[in-house]
Structure formats: structure tokens, C-alpha cells
Amino acid sequence: MFGCLVAGRLVQTDAQQVSSDKFVFDLPDCERVHHLVVFLLGTVPFPAGMGGAVYFSFPDPALGPVWQLLGFITNDKPSAIFKISGLKAGEGGAHPFGMMAGSQSVAQVGVSVESLDLLAQQTPVSHSAVSAVDSFTQFTQKMLESLYNFTSSFALSQSQMTPNPSEMFVPASSILRWYENFQRRMIQNPNFWKT
Numbered sequence: 001m002f003g004c005l006v007a008g009r010l011v012q013t014d015a016q017q018v019s020s021d022k023f024v025f026d027l028p029d030c031e032r033v034h035h036l037v038v039f040l041l042g043t044v045p046f047p048a049g050m051g052g053a054v055y056f057s058f059p060d061p062a063l064g065p066v067w068q069l070l071g072f073i074t075n076d077k078p079s080a081i082f083k084i085s086g087l088k089a090g091e092g093g094a095h096p097f098g099m100m101a102g103s104q105s106v107a108q109v110g111v112s113v114e115s116l117d118l119l120a121q122q123t124p125v126s127h128s129a130v131s132a133v134d135s136f137t138q139f140t141q142k143m144l145e146s147l148y149n150f151t152s153s154f155a156l157s158q159s160q161m162t163p164n165p166s167e168m169f170v171p172a173s174s175i176l177r178w179y180e181n182f183q184r185r186m187i188q189n190p191n192f193w194k195t
């Protein structure tokens with residue numbers, strides 16, 4: 001019923017059914033998992049009024065698995081992408097996989113089929129949502145802002161200047177114009193500088 005895709009790997013459809021409403025995927029080599037997509041294969045929908053809570057657990061041979069709620073898939077939203085790289089081992093709360101026995105040596109993804117009402121009451125861990133703006137674009141915007149802030153802190157009007165014939169001055173408005181142009185091009189196409 002479910003598929004799981006680690007970015008850069010083959011699709012996994014090998015979920016083990018561990019109880020009537022719970023399914024688990026093994027994720028070997030979890031240090032190298034950054035993003036994860038969990039989806040309905042499309043062959044079998046959720047029963048009416050039901051959806052899936054998606055959990056992740058780091059391997060923890062000492063304590064046993066600690067499960068963290070990543071988010072949900074439903075018939076209306078049959079796939080979801082999650083960010084694993086921001087999660088921390090050892091954090092987790094009450095969850096339906098908590099009673100599953102045994103230590104495990106690989107990370108796992110669990111899907112728990114629950115009523116939509118129950119899903120609506122649960123809050124996924126922070127850091128699991130994939131931002132619409134990638135970190136590269138965020139970095140670039142911060143850097144533009146930082147350069148603009150830094151240079152404008154030196155801004156003086158002509159009447160404030162101590163005459164210094166050998167120093168070159170740049171109008172603050174030209175930095176602002178560059179900043180606005182660069183930002184606009186970045187928003188239109190984050191890869192514009194590659195061409």
C-alpha cells in the first residue's frame with residue numbers, strides 16, 4: 001500500500017506489516033538520509049475517514065527505538081516529503097509504535113493508519129518540514145541583506161563628510177539598486193548566475 005523514497009536511492013515498497021494498521025520500512029545507512037518521501041502506491045487507498053501518520057526512528061540499540069512524528073499522508077495528500085537531516089536522535093514522544101519490542105540497528109520509517117480526527121490532533125516534530133525556499137536561496141538573501149546593512153551603516157550625507165580628496169565614495173543608492181536587482185533575479189530564477 002505504501003512506498004518510501006530516500007532522495008538518491010531506489011524506491012522501497014518493502015514495508016513490513018507489524019500489526020493490522022502499522023507498517024514499517026527499514027532505512028539502512030541513515031546518516032546519509034537527508035530527505036525522505038512517503039507515499040501511497042495508489043493501488044489501495046486509505047479507508048474512508050482514515051489517513052497515515054508517518055514516524056521516523058533512529059536506531060538506538062541501548063534504549064530501543066524512539067519514534068518521532070514527521071507528518072501525515074491521506075487520500076487527499078497521498079505523498080509527503082520530509083527532512084530527516086534536521087532531526088536529533090533521542091528526541092521523541094508518545095506514539096503508536098512505542099510498544100514495539102526490541103532493539104534495532106537500522107533507522108525505520110513507520111506508517112500508522114489512524115482516523116483523520118486523531119491525525120488532526122497530533123503535531124509533527126519541528127525541523128521535519130521541507131522549506132519551500134531552499135537553504136541556498138536563504139543564504140543568498142541573508143548575504144545580500146548583510147552586505148547592504150553593513151555598507152549602509154557607513155552612509156553619510158555630503159554635508160556630514162570630512163573632505164578627503166584621496167578616498168573614493170560610492171552612493172548608498174547604488175548598493176540598494178544592486179541589492180534589489182540581485183534579489184529580483186534570484187526570486188525569478190535561483191540559478192540565474194549559472195548561465
Ligand SMILES: *[C@@H]1O[C@H](CO)[C@@H](O)[C@H](O)[C@H]1NC(C)=O
Pocket residue numbers: 142143145146149
Ligand atoms: C539587516 O537589518 C535589518 C534592520 O535593521 C535587520 O532586521 C536584519 O536582521 C539585518 N540582516 C542581517 C543579515 O544582518
